[in-house]
Amino acid sequence: TESTPSPQNTRTKRRRAIIWFNPPFSENVTTKIGKEFFKILEKHFPKRHKFHKILNRNNVKLSYSCTPNIGSMIKSHNRKTLDRTEETQTLPCNCRNKEQCPLDGQCRAKAVVYQATISDTTDSPSHTGIPEPEAKKRVSKHKNSMKYREHEQDTEPPKKPREMKDQGRIPVLKWKIPQPARPHQNGRPNRD
Numbered sequence: 148t149e150s151t152p153s154p155q156n157t158r159t160k161r162r163r164a165i166i167w168f169n170p171p172f173s174e175n176v177t178t179k180i181g182k183e184f185f186k187i188l189e190k191h192f193p194k195r196h197k198f199h200k201i202l203n204r205n206n207v208k209l210s211y212s213c214t215p216n217i218g219s220m221i222k223s224h225n226r227k228t229l230d231r232t233e234e235t236q237t238l239p240c241n242c243r244n245k246e247q248c249p250l251d252g253q254c255r256a257k258a259v260v261y262q263a264t265i266s267d268t269t270d271s272p273s274h275t276g277i278p279e280p281e282a283k284k285r286v287s288k289h290k291n292s293m294k295y296r297e298h299e300q301d302t303e304p305p306k307k308p309r310e311m312k313d314q315g316r317i318p319v320l321k322w323k324i325p326q327p328a329r330p331h332q333n334g335r336p337n338r339d
Contacts, residue, residue: 165208168184169209184209240252253282254282261286261324263275296309
């Protein structure tokens, strides 16, 4: 005999709200953290407690798998620290005339903060930026945008030298590198 298929229940089941407790794992700990945690949970939230409906063994779960282990945390910290030292290495200057290098021989530096001070006889505003990939290429863009009006919107600091030139003043740019910096990479927090 054939059995008739039972009508399926069309109602959706309500999912329980699960609260996860993720203690850090260590092989040195001999205490049974999970057992002790659930003892404390039952002691402080008995059936007559007003929060027992939320905090009980059925709604609170314990798992070590959601946290990275100490070894991986140390490895990632060491990798970040070592990456930082590699980023601040400077290539030698390759300017044709070394005396006219805008950054005193540091023009090929990567991952640094550069500062341009625009000065004449009256005032000296400054501009700060982070070049990518080399400081020399960024300085070249700034000079180009100051020299040609069609490129004046390419970079930020040429607005002030252009105003000085229009007023008949002669701007003098001095470049320097006050500190190293870390370039932005997707997925990596910037903490400089």
